Amino acid sequence: MSYDDSAVLRVRELRKHFPMGGGRSLVAVDGVNLDIAAGETLALVGESGSGKSTVARCIVRLIEPTSGDVAIDGAPILSLDPAALSRVYRRIQMVFQDPNASLNPRMTVRQVLDEPLRLHLKMPRQAREARVRSLVEMVNLTAAHLDRYPHELSGGQRQRVGIARAIAVSPEIVILDEPTSSLDVSVRGQILTLLMDLRRQLNLAYLFISHDLQVVRHVADRVAVMYLGGIVETGPTSEVFGSPKHPYTRALLSAAPVPQWGVAGARAARLRLVGEISSPIDPPDACRLAGRCPLQQTSCTQGKPQLTDLGGGHAVACRIVAAAPVTSPSGHG
Amino acid sequence: MSADLLEVENYSGSFRSKSGQLAPVLHQVSFRLRTHAITAVVGETGSGKSLVALSTLGIQPPSFVRTSGRILFRGIDLLTLDEPGLRAVRGGQISMVFQDARAALNPVFTVGRQLADVWQLRHRGSRSAAMRQAIEALRRVSIPEPERRARQYPHAFSGGMAQRAMIAMAALVCEPALLILDEPTTGLDVTIQAEIMDLIVDLTRTQGLTTWLITHDLGVVAEYCEDVVVMNSGRVVETGSSEAIFTTPRDVYTRRLLSASQLAEPA
Numbered sequence: 001m002s003y004d005d006s007a008v009l010r011v012r013e014l015r016k017h018f019p020m021g022g023g024r025s026l027v028a029v030d031g032v033n034l035d036i037a038a039g040e041t042l043a044l045v046g047e048s049g050s051g052k053s054t055v056a057r058c059i060v061r062l063i064e065p066t067s068g069d070v071a072i073d074g075a076p077i078l079s080l081d082p083a084a085l086s087r088v089y090r091r092i093q094m095v096f097q098d099p100n101a102s103l104n105p106r107m108t109v110r111q112v113l114d115e116p117l118r119l120h121l122k123m124p125r126q127a128r129e130a131r132v133r134s135l136v137e138m139v140n141l142t143a144a145h146l147d148r149y150p151h152e153l154s155g156g157q158r159q160r161v162g163i164a165r166a167i168a169v170s171p172e173i174v175i176l177d178e179p180t181s182s183l184d185v186s187v188r189g190q191i192l193t194l195l196m197d198l199r200r201q202l203n204l205a206y207l208f209i210s211h212d213l214q215v216v217r218h219v220a221d222r223v224a225v226m227y228l229g230g231i232v233e234t235g236p237t238s239e240v241f242g243s244p245k246h247p248y249t250r251a252l253l254s255a256a257p258v259p260q261w262g263v264a265g266a267r268a269a270r271l272r273l274v275g276e277i278s279s280p281i282d283p284p285d286a287c288r289l290a291g292r293c294p295l296q297q298t299s300c301t302q303g304k305p306q307l308t309d310l311g312g313g314h315a316v317a318c319r320i321v322a323a324a325p326v327t328s329p330s331g332h333g
Numbered sequence: 334m335s336a337d338l339l340e341v342e343n344y345s346g347s348f349r350s351k352s353g354q355l356a357p358v359l360h361q362v363s364f365r366l367r368t369h370a371i372t373a374v375v376g377e378t379g380s381g382k383s384l385v386a387l388s389t390l391g392i393q394p395p396s397f398v399r400t401s402g403r404i405l406f407r408g409i410d411l412l413t414l415d416e417p418g419l420r421a422v423r424g425g426q427i428s429m430v431f432q433d434a435r436a437a438l439n440p441v442f443t444v445g446r447q448l449a450d451v452w453q454l455r456h457r458g459s460r461s462a463a464m465r466q467a468i469e470a471l472r473r474v475s476i477p478e479p480e481r482r483a484r485q486y487p488h489a490f491s492g493g494m495a496q497r498a499m500i501a502m503a504a505l506v507c508e509p510a511l512l513i514l515d516e517p518t519t520g521l522d523v524t525i526q527a528e529i530m531d532l533i534v535d536l537t538r539t540q541g542l543t544t545w546l547i548t549h550d551l552g553v554v555a556e557y558c559e560d561v562v563v564m565n566s567g568r569v570v571e572t573g574s575s576e577a578i579f580t581t582p583r584d585v586y587t588r589r590l591l592s593a594s595q596l597a598e599p600a
Contacts (some may be wrong), residue, residue, distance in 0.1 A: 047522035184377040184549065185593040192596070211522065214552075218596045255527040257552030259594040261579030273524060275477070276491060 007035035008205050009173050014068035016054050026281050028054045030229035041206040043216040046226035049277055052209050056175045060094055061085060090120050093166035097178035099158035103150040109161050110146040116168045139164045139194060156187035167198060175207045180215060192219060213256045217241050225249045228280055228288040235314030245316040247271060247293050295320045337365040338511055338543040341385060344402030359384060364562040364572050371537055371544040373554040376564035382547050386513050390429060391419040425455060428503040432516040434495035438487035444498050445483025452506045470501040474532055493525035504536045515547045530557050551594040555579055563587045
């Protein structure tokens with residue numbers, strides 16, 4: 001675990017427990033640590049129920065976390081009152097998965113983009129008008145789109161508006177929650193190219209949340225793999241994809257079909273998990289993968305494993321693998 | 334038996350708007366499904382890939398009007414069948430699995446009851462015999478504790494389990510010759526998707542099915558399918574073996590779809 005002081009976003013021991021009644025609680029996020037440097041893209045990957053979207057929502061306090069620390073440039077934000085928090089939103093913004101749901105159907109593109117400039121930057125009218133025009137151009141739309149409503153735009157165009165809204169206030173960090181999941185593959189490529197261009201031009205740091213491993217491999221500098229509320233493996237993208245260590249990461253990577261001919265044979269030795277994801281309600285103090293894992297030993301149920309650094313920023317939360325690191329041949333592509 | 338179980342020939346059709354205008358959506362669609370093979374029909378939103386499958390079962394939207402073509406199943410044009418004729422084909426000859434299994438199951442009946450009803454409809458016999466068959470079908474698709482699961486309602490099933498139950502109904506209880514699956518793993522996690530696809534391949538082999546898989550995921554095609562039909566904007570742009578489509582794609586759209594799927598720089 002690196003405690004890099006250059007981190008523009010730092011998350012420490014983030015927890016979110018949802019009370020379930022009867023004294024039970026659903027542990028959605030269970031002690032997550034993240035660091036993102038300026039201009040860096042960290043991908044948070046995991047399947048449904050892993051808690052990756054809850055992490056994102058806790059960071060921007062759309063959901064209030066149960067405990068933990070979140071700091072932007074070293075300044076903690078979880079203790080801020082609403083007025084001060086609103087000022088933080090100039091520095092951290094979010095793009096949501098479904099642009100149909102995240103754009104107000106009664107607002108034109110112009111109104112959608114004007115609002116943050118008015119509320120956050122208190123820009124005068126003429127300056128806002130100019131900024132709105134430059135924003136639509138930055139996301140490769142034209143001034144002709146400004147007076148349209150969301151229903152008059154395609155899915156890809158709507159997501160471009162969502163991105164323009166996020167970068168309107170010149171943030172340092174953008175959280176992208178499955179930004180391409182609702183799009184066809186040809187549109188997906190265009191949106192990813194746009195995001196990569198904007199990152200370079202504006203030196204944006206991205207927290208890129210996705211279940212699409214193909215996309216993550218393409219865009220991320222580093223990857224954190226989540227399973228049932230915790231990070232099980234993290235490291236540079238090439239390391240995690242090229243030499244995955246945690247049994248869950250290996251199962252996940254080997255399950256994802258690759259759209260290339262002749263790759264399937266290499267996957268015959270697929271690492272399979274048994275059964276389905278276990279319940280996040282009052283989980284035992286054990287490895288969350290216990291019961292599904294092919295490498296399981298008795299020590300796996302004796303306390304939850306912590307992330308152990310294997311060198312080069314590659315860390316894994318598995319006692320079996322950390323004790324005897326094996327080079328796994330299961331990386332594909 | 335001929336080598337092709339189903340032939341779609343020059344199938345064209347339009348949607349009729351409220352004002353009576355025709356908007357063409359399918360243009361001379363032609364392809365064949367080889368008996369006992371898994372054929373993928375791939376395309377993006379609006380390509381018409383689902384519409385052809387719905388037409389095969391006579392469950393296309395009412396506003397859709399056929400303008401030409403035939404869909405031959407064992408030499409019979411399905412588009413000429415009347416409602417009793419179609420009913421004889423649906424389920425027993427051709428069955429279909431939809432994308433959202435939990436929406437396809439009836440929420441007010443137990444899963445076992447729904448499978449047993451379908452079995453009884455086809456085979457007659459007693460309630461208890463039908464329920465035994467339903468439980469056996471659930472066991473065959475690797476649903477753990479099938480006796481207990483059969484007594485549960487669909488809301489108690491995860492998305493992956495519900496899709497297993499639907500596949501049990503469509504492939505095992507109905508015992509069709511042709512199984513159509515419309516995006517059966519879209520919305521499921523990749524580890525679950527892999528298990529469902531393994532199950533589909535297994536059932537195709539052991540039950541002697543001919544399988545028509547509608548998908549937008551070229552990864553699934555490369556991994557599990559033998560033949561491919563590529564559709565774009567209501568047209569078939571290319572057909573061939575999976576190997577040929579991936580290694581020597583001829584059509585411009587196929588190439589574009591491939592490079593977009595692989596996130597490669599466009600050629």
